[in-house]
Each structure stands twice: as structure tokens, then as C-alpha cells.
Amino acid sequence: MHTPDPVPFRQKLVRRARRLGMPPPDAEDAAQEVLLRLMLAQRRAPISRPEHYAQTILRNLARARGRAAPPPEQIGENDGRLIPQPIARLSLAELTAALDTLPPEQSCILRLILSGRESPAEIAQMLDLPSGTVMSRLARARASLRARFDMPERGSLHELL
Structure with a gap:
């Protein structure tokens, strides 16, 4: 009915x-x-x-x-808007291996960000750390990864991580 x-x-x-x-x-x-x-x-x-x-x-x-x-007819098969640039430049295996080479406290924060945690304040609360500590570890981890993969200082890695 x-x-x-x-x-x-x-x-x-x-x-x-x-x-x-x-x-x-x-x-x-x-x-x-x-x-x-x-x-x-x-x-x-x-x-x-x-x-x-x-x-x-x-x-x-x-x-x-x-x-x-964008309208569907404007999206091409290899359109860069569909795949974030860092993922296009780095394979997942390379990124995982690079995260494993970082100090554990930096790797942990990057992994939390990759798992969907966006706010450094949220991560700081979760890890019981000051926000400044989280931000500095995050900055050092990003700098290490950019250097390892020869990426620009403020490139797309910053947007991904």
C-alpha cells in the first residue's frame, strides 16, 4: 500500500x-x-x-x-583533478616505506592524518600532547618526506599530509 x-x-x-x-x-x-x-x-x-x-x-x-x-563531460580518464598530485607522484608502497623511516612520534602523527584525523588539536588531544608539539612534529615529518622525494618546500605533499 x-x-x-x-x-x-x-x-x-x-x-x-x-x-x-x-x-x-x-x-x-x-x-x-x-x-x-x-x-x-x-x-x-x-x-x-x-x-x-x-x-x-x-x-x-x-x-x-x-x-x-566539474561537469562529467569535462572529466578525462587521466584528469589530475581526480587523483591528488602526491599520490600520482608517490606510490602507496613508497609512502608507507617512507613513513616507516621517520621517527615513531612523527610517523604516528602522519598516519593519524592519513586515517582521516584533520585537526592537529584533535590529534594533540588524542595523544595527550600540546598542539605546538604536534604541529612541530608534523612540520618536521613533512620536511623529511619532501626531502626524501625531492619535492618542493611548499608542494602538494603539504596539502596531502
Whole structure:
């Protein structure tokens, strides 16, 4: 049995997302995201025209997604935007071997960053170290790896690690 849609204009949002160029699954996801944002906005303050507000959110979301990714026809098989430069220059085995040659305290911090920890403050808290210590170990580790692989001082290794 088909249950009625709790939000009467949800299907309008999906159709509008499709007209904005989103494939069906992305249009459904965008409509859900818009409804979530609308619900959160209504908690802060009443919205007199929720359907109009939702259409505005959807348009802004579509614009933001359009800026975030290049159109599929512009992506080539060997497009550098798809593969980070350091990974293209270093194989994973080389990078792992290089991490093993670093002092353990530097290697540990780089491995945490590679595992998804982005904030030196988060790593400092996790290791019970001052943030400055984490930052200096990270800087020394990056410098060692750049020297080992003959990379520029402020090259893409800095962005990766």
C-alpha cells in the first residue's frame, strides 16, 4: 500500500531538482536535504511560505553542487583533478616505506592524518600532547618526506599530509 507523502510539495522539489539537471537519485537526495533544512529553519523562526523557501534552498543547493564538481563531460580518464598530485607522484608502497623511516612520534602523527584525523588539536588531544608539539612534529615529518622525494618546500605533499 502506498502511503501519502507527508510533505505535499516534496514531489515538486524532486521534479524541480530534475529540471536543474540532477539525476533521479540525486534529485531525491536533494529534496530530502531541502526538507531537512526547511525543518531546521522552521525551528528557529516561523516561515510564512515554506514551499517558496524550499524552492530557494533547492536552487542554492543545486548551484553549490554545480560549483563543487566539474561537469562529467569535462572529466578525462587521466584528469589530475581526480587523483591528488602526491599520490600520482608517490606510490602507496613508497609512502608507507617512507613513513616507516621517520621517527615513531612523527610517523604516528602522519598516519593519524592519513586515517582521516584533520585537526592537529584533535590529534594533540588524542595523544595527550600540546598542539605546538604536534604541529612541530608534523612540520618536521613533512620536511623529511619532501626531502626524501625531492619535492618542493611548499608542494602538494603539504596539502596531502
